[in-house]
Amino acid sequence: MSFRTQTANARREAGRDLITAQAVELFENKDYDDITVADLAAAAEISERTFYRYFASRDDVLIAFGVQGGSRIPDQLAARPADEAPLQALIHAFAHRNAAAQEHSRAWNAIVGRLPSKYAFIGEAVGRRLQKMIQPVLRQRLSAEQIERGDDVLLLGLAWTIVTSANHSITYTEPLVLEAAARAREAFLAMDPGGTRD
Template sequence: MADSASSRQELTLRSGVDFRTQTALARREAGRDVITARAVELFESRDYDGITVSDLAAAAEISERTFYRYFASRDDVLIEFGVRGGSRIPDQLAARPADEPPLQALIQAIAHRNAAAQEHSRAWNAIVARLPAKYAFIGEAVGRNIKDRIVPVLRQRLSAEQIERGDDVLLVGLAWTIVASVAKANHSTTYTEPLVLEAAARARAAFVAMDANLPGGPRD
């Protein structure tokens, strides 16, 4: 018992969060994982508008009351699924060479998501393609959440002046648009293909040529 208590105390000191809180957070995350995974199976196989919270709860083998402890609505589950597609981007960005131009580093970080993320993108695109009325709302929420995770990492590559003028937010939107656009233009769903990365580099060069002051360009 003493060893167990000591281990919990050490864990608390290292993380700044007590053991019980960490355990509760882990359980909550696991619960969200299960609900999201089961919900996606329904989203892929059935009409979205015909799926109710009751259906989602039944698929996850929980009560509706328990469902609402994790998510506020059906849309929130779909947003959660969308956000997870970009969960590795901050780590990928942090791992890029420190001397790589910010825009190029972002393009590479987005493009080099792992195979699981690429499969996620295919599933996500298939689901939202059937939801034109909700796409703007869902897409905006997902994009905002992913952006909020990427920006703090990106700021480590920018000067105070660049951050002050809003280059961090501009770069995130620009890099994501470049990668998505060239992937679509090349009819590719696999962002790691050399062709897509080469096209992304050409697109970046075109933007820089139009405006040498573009963040991530030769003057930055």
């Protein structure tokens, strides 16, 4: 990649970050259906034409904000001890966040909690993108057989559900979470009528 390309990419990312940061207050305080691209552009002090250089729609801004919250997870997972169980490593990567990441989660949860159900695709899009970011790092901890039977997808789903549930629980302890995860995995495998995941 040339220096010019790197510089252009850096400028593009900076522009996207600026628009996203300015949009958060609107997303938190105004009904989503009432927010327009003109509102987002005005908040970022740019024209609508400039907005469309960075995002195709209002939804894309919110998706970008959601993905930002998980952008550190792959690095946090890679930094976990190599001999740590994959699910435990994932839980730590998801749960051990700095103050900025915790504030992001608070804002994201507040925004998503107010979204009408017709926008469920936004959360799904964020989940898919985060999964694509995390899966390659997680797969380095798994055997070819585990990857083939879909353990990477299962573990990601379990870790995400466990950490989300723990965020709302005052009784969270790691042993209880890991025990619950083991039971969930057994239940998941038991549902496979063909036995192909044993």
